[in-house]
Amino acid sequence: MKFSTKLGLWFFICLLIIESVSMLVLHRHVVDSLVKEELDSLLARGNSHRDVLETSFTPETLQHIVLMESNTDTEVVIIDENGSVIDSSVQKRNLPHYIIQSAPLTREVVVQDDWKQEAFIATVSPFLSEDGSTGYVYMLKSTNSLQKVIQQLNHHFAIAVVIIMFFLLVTNIFLIKLLTKPLIRMKDATHKISNGDFSVKLPVKTKDELGELAESIQSLANHLNHLQKERKEFLASISHELRTPLTYIKGYADLGRKPNLAESARLEYLNIIHEESTRVSSMLEDLFEMAKMDQNTFSIQPQRMDIEKFIRPIYEKARPAFENAGIHLMFKPNQSFEVLIDPRRFEQIVLNVLDNALKYSSAGSTTTIQLNKIGNESSLSIKDEGKGIPEEEIPFILDRFYRVEKSRSRLTGGVGLGLAIVSELVEAHGATLSINSKQHVGTAVTIVWKEIEDDKNSTD
Ligand SMILES: Nc1ncnc2c1ncn2[C@@H]1O[C@H](COP(=O)(O)OP(=O)(O)OP(=O)(O)O)[C@@H](O)[C@H]1O
Numbered sequence: 191m192k193f194s195t196k197l198g199l200w201f202f203i204c205l206l207i208i209e210s211v212s213m214l215v216l217h218r219h220v221v222d223s224l225v226k227e228e229l230d231s232l233l234a235r236g237n238s239h240r241d242v243l244e245t246s247f248t249p250e251t252l253q254h255i256v257l258m259e260s261n262t263d264t265e266v267v268i269i270d271e272n273g274s275v276i277d278s279s280v281q282k283r284n285l286p287h288y289i290i291q292s293a294p295l296t297r298e299v300v301v302q303d304d305w306k307q308e309a310f311i312a313t314v315s316p317f318l319s320e321d322g323s324t325g326y327v328y329m330l331k332s333t334n335s336l337q338k339v340i341q342q343l344n345h346h347f348a349i350a351v352v353i354i355m356f357f358l359l360v361t362n363i364f365l366i367k368l369l370t371k372p373l374i375r376m377k378d379a380t381h382k383i384s385n386g387d388f389s390v391k392l393p394v395k396t397k398d399e400l401g402e403l404a405e406s407i408q409s410l411a412n413h414l415n416h417l418q419k420e421r422k423e424f425l426a427s428i429s430h431e432l433r434t435p436l437t438y439i440k441g442y443a444d445l446g447r448k449p450n451l452a453e454s455a456r457l458e459y460l461n462i463i464h465e466e467s468t469r470v471s472s473m474l475e476d477l478f479e480m481a482k483m484d485q486n487t488f489s490i491q492p493q494r495m496d497i498e499k500f501i502r503p504i505y506e507k508a509r510p511a512f513e514n515a516g517i518h519l520m521f522k523p524n525q526s527f528e529v530l531i532d533p534r535r536f537e538q539i540v541l542n543v544l545d546n547a548l549k550y551s552s553a554g555s556t557t558t559i560q561l562n563k564i565g566n567e568s569s570l571s572i573k574d575e576g577k578g579i580p581e582e583e584i585p586f587i588l589d590r591f592y593r594v595e596k597s598r599s600r601l602t603g604g605v606g607l608g609l610a611i612v613s614e615l616v617e618a619h620g621a622t623l624s625i626n627s628k629q630h631v632g633t634a635v636t637i638v639w640k641e642i643e644d645d646k647n648s649t650d
């Protein structure tokens with residue numbers, strides 16, 4: 191059974207029970223008060239006849255009372271203390287049995303209120319006249335008219351019940367639709383997602399639990415979509431990145447194999463082959479590294495080191511490459527400090543960032559490595575005066591294979607893995623990475639350690 195049907199049915203049954211019970215109670219109450227009103231008015235009439243008889247118990251008065259009642263829909267029976275009828279507006283054979291058998295009474299009471307079974311409802315008022323004679327005034331009212339009134343009342347109630355049921359049903363359908371529509375939409379969306387279609391759009395209209403659920407499903411779909419796209423791009427990039435250098439290697443190997451080739455040309459081809467195969471192997475190394483990071487089998491072995499002493503040899507190693515490109519590489523260890531680093535991994539971080547500064551700056555510019563310590567924040571930043579990164583691209587710069595320049599020429603040739611690896615390594619070191627860049631001005635990559643003092647204390 192569908193959820194909406196089930197929910198609707200339950201809802202309807204509950205409402206039906208509530209409505210039936212309240213209608214029954216209301217009906218009971220109305221009927222009871224109707225009967226009570228009739229009995230009260232009978233009692234009042236009986237009492238007024240009693241008052242008359244108590245002051246004047248004469249045959250004329252009796253006759254008068256009987257005559258009065260025979261003109262209305264009520265009846266009167268007057269009996270003496272022995273139970274014999276003195277006068278009556280009802281024929282004797284029609285008299286109800288309880289009138290003749292009645293027990294001695296001192297005050298007025300209801301003697302019959304069963305309007306369903308009996309022919310009459312009845313009250314009695316005892317009297318004691320001035321001349322000492324006693325008796326009882328019975329007032330009767332035929333239940334026919336009462337039954338008719340109640341029948342009519344039942345009829346009205348039935349109509350009311352039907353109308354209310356109809357409105358309940360309509361509201362019920364409307365409410366269930368309102369409630370289950372977003373659920374059905376979400377079910378369809380998750381179904382789509384499970385079939386690999388992540389292009390679902392769930393409008394989040396409300397701020398309640400359903401809205402939150404829709405939002406979660408939407409963000410799940412977006413995330414999966416992103417992952418799928420990333421995976422596709424990843425595979426496409428890998429194959430592309432491998433194909434390009436392999437084409438070069440194959441091409442130059444073919445050229446180099448030719449006989450009668452000048453030694454200098456052969457050397458040049460071999461150099462290119464060497465360069466390209468280094469590229470492939472470094473890329474495979476990067477990929478392997480990232481695979482390890484993804485599997486969480488990757489760990490760093492941190493040691494406490496003086497950052498200036500650590501950076502200086504790297505700076506010396508990198509400087510010739512910068513000089514070759516006409517870029518001035520500066521090292522400004524303003525304040526040195528100690529940090530916990532894995533030397534091999536951290537060198538990888540610095541070299542990757544320097545490699546970018548070198549690749550994306552032009553001759554005549556300056557790249558600066560700076561060390562700073564302000565309060566409990568220590569930082570290493572590498573600033574270049576290169577072409578910078580467009581502002582809208584900065585959020586994606588740490589993604590794998592992301593490059594601002596989409597064309598993968600041999601000259602501008604990165605793969606787009608450098609910063610992805612840097613970001614994961616920095617995180618593994620418990621530091622934070624920030625990238626500030628302005629197009630045509632330059633880029634600053636900063637690694638910040640916080641609360642070095644605490645680190646120091648905890649390891650000392
Ligand atoms: N210092 C920088 N100045 C200008 N653009 C930069 C700089 N650093 C990175 N970028 C941009 O960010 C992109 C991603 O950098 P990343 O280091 O991840 O990849 P890559 O340098 O292209 O390739 P790889 O480092 O894997 O050889 C680069 O392609 C480049 O467009």
Ligand SMILES: [Mg+2]
Pocket residue numbers: 542545546604606607608609
């Ligand atoms: Mg790079």
